[in-house]
Amino acid sequence: MSILHTVNKSPFEKNALSECLTHSMDGSAILLLEDGVYAAMQGTNVEADVKNAVASKKVYALGADIKLRGLSTDRMIDGIELVDYAGFVDLTESNDKVQAWL
Amino acid sequence: MSEIKKFMYVNRRAPYGTIYALESLEVVLIGAAFDQDVSLAFIGDGVYQLKSDQDSSEADQKNFSPIYQALGDYDVTKLYVEKESLEERGLTLEDLMPLTYEDEDDDWAEKDSIRLVSRDEMKELMDQQDVLFNF
Amino acid sequence: MKYAIQINEGPYQHQATDTAYHFTKAALEKGHEISRVFFYHDGVNNSSRITTPPQDDRHIVNRWAELAEAHKLDMVVCVAAAQRRGVVDDGEAERNGKDATNIHPVFRISGLGQLIEAAIESDRLMVFGD
Numbered sequence: 013m014s015i016l017h018t019v020n021k022s023p024f025e026k027n028a029l030s031e032c033l034t035h036s037m038d039g040s041a042i043l044l045l046e047d048g049v050y051a052a053m054q055g056t057n058v059e060a061d062v063k064n065a066v067a068s069k070k071v072y073a074l075g076a077d078i079k080l081r082g083l084s085t086d087r088m089i090d091g092i093e094l095v096d097y098a099g100f101v102d103l104t105e106s107n108d109k110v111q112a113w114l
Numbered sequence: 115m116s117e118i119k120k121f122m123y124v125n126r127r128a129p130y131g132t133i134y135a136l137e138s139l140e141v142v143l144i145g146a147a148f149d150q151d152v153s154l155a156f157i158g159d160g161v162y163q164l165k166s167d168q169d170s171s172e173a174d175q176k177n178f179s180p181i182y183q184a185l186g187d188y189d190v191t192k193l194y195v196e197k198e199s200l201e202e203r204g205l206t207l208e209d210l211m212p213l214t215y216e217d218e219d220d221d222w223a224e225k226d227s228i229r230l231v232s233r234d235e236m237k238e239l240m241d242q243q244d245v246l247f248n249f
Numbered sequence: 250m251k252y253a254i255q256i257n258e259g260p261y262q263h264q265a266t267d268t269a270y271h272f273t274k275a276a277l278e279k280g281h282e283i284s285r286v287f288f289y290h291d292g293v294n295n296s297s298r299i300t301t302p303p304q305d306d307r308h309i310v311n312r313w314a315e316l317a318e319a320h321k322l323d324m325v326v327c328v329a330a331a332q333r334r335g336v337v338d339d340g341e342a343e344r345n346g347k348d349a350t351n352i353h354p355v356f357r358i359s360g361l362g363q364l365i366e367a368a369i370e371s372d373r374l375m376v377f378g379d
Binding site: 121137140144148249 | 360
């Protein structure tokens with residue numbers, strides 16, 4: 013049973029990212045979208061936590077939201093995979109269920 | 115649909131500051147009629163929903179905490195409360211409402227609906243569900 | 250796959266309904282089925298017939314209506330949440346003595362049971378919120 017976790021809020025605004033990270037199993041998938049994509053960037057004070065997640069889970073970021081916010085994919089944390097909405101749909105298919113950390 | 119699904123209602127918000135706690139409870143009550151395997155998870159600020167002594171006499175808002183007490187009558191008997199979330203907020207089980215249900219499989223013995231679980235146990239519980247509701 | 254879609258927030262205030270729209274559209278393009286789109290909490294405001302957003306930005310309600318019409322989507326607005334927030338159709342206006350309606354015809358007002366049913370019948374429940 014694998015969960016696709018989604019995090020749509022900024023890690024500096026809400027605790028959704030940290031609750032997601034502490035409640036997700038190794039090998040699960042995490043998708044950062046909407047304001048959640050800020051956690052995908054290098055140089056933030058959540059970078060270490062996200063890098064840890066990349067090491068044991070599969071972390072993705074929604075490209076449309078990265079682009080919308082003027083963020084550069086060059087400055088994304090290594091190992092985070094960009095997906096589009098079709099890719100988002102694929103992730104919901106390849107995992108058994110979705111947990112939305114709002 | 116003969117298959118019974120494991121439904122978990124995930125509660126992460128405090129009551130009253132926003133409507134999510136109340137309106138998610140309304141889903142639980144309606145959902146109780148559908149005979150699925152239901153549990154509620156209280157994580158983070160969600161644990162505040164179960165705080166005892168809620169009193170709306172000065173705030174002029176509906177005190178909906180009695181609804182949690184009625185859950186046992188609706189066969190909603192698994193309320194998982196995360197230990198670390200309580201501790202981070204300086205709370206213990208004693209600060210929460212004593213929620214119980216009558217176990218028809220055990221001569222109607224009164225039992226606690228609140229099950230204290232660790233963060234790791236909560237993680238496992240979530241992994242076992244079929245459907246996760248969030249509000 | 251069969252998807253149940255739950256939208257918890259209103260148009261423009263949060264990105265939730267935009268993300269839900271793009272997800273739903275992508276799922277349909279891949280040949281998946283959408284069993285129901287259920288609007289809860291402030292999400293019921295996505296059903297207003299009378300929004301006038303600025304012309305140079307997306308028209309959220311119309312965009313949903315076009316998608317719903319093209320794919321015969323079941324767009325359900327929760328009755329309790331709608332009553333709280335003043336989202337009214339003819340039936341509700343009559344039942345509750347209101348002198349106006351404001352719901353777009355592509356949406357129907359119904360009970361929370363519709364959300365539960367959709368969650369039971371679908372392979373995945375997607376929740377979009379704040």
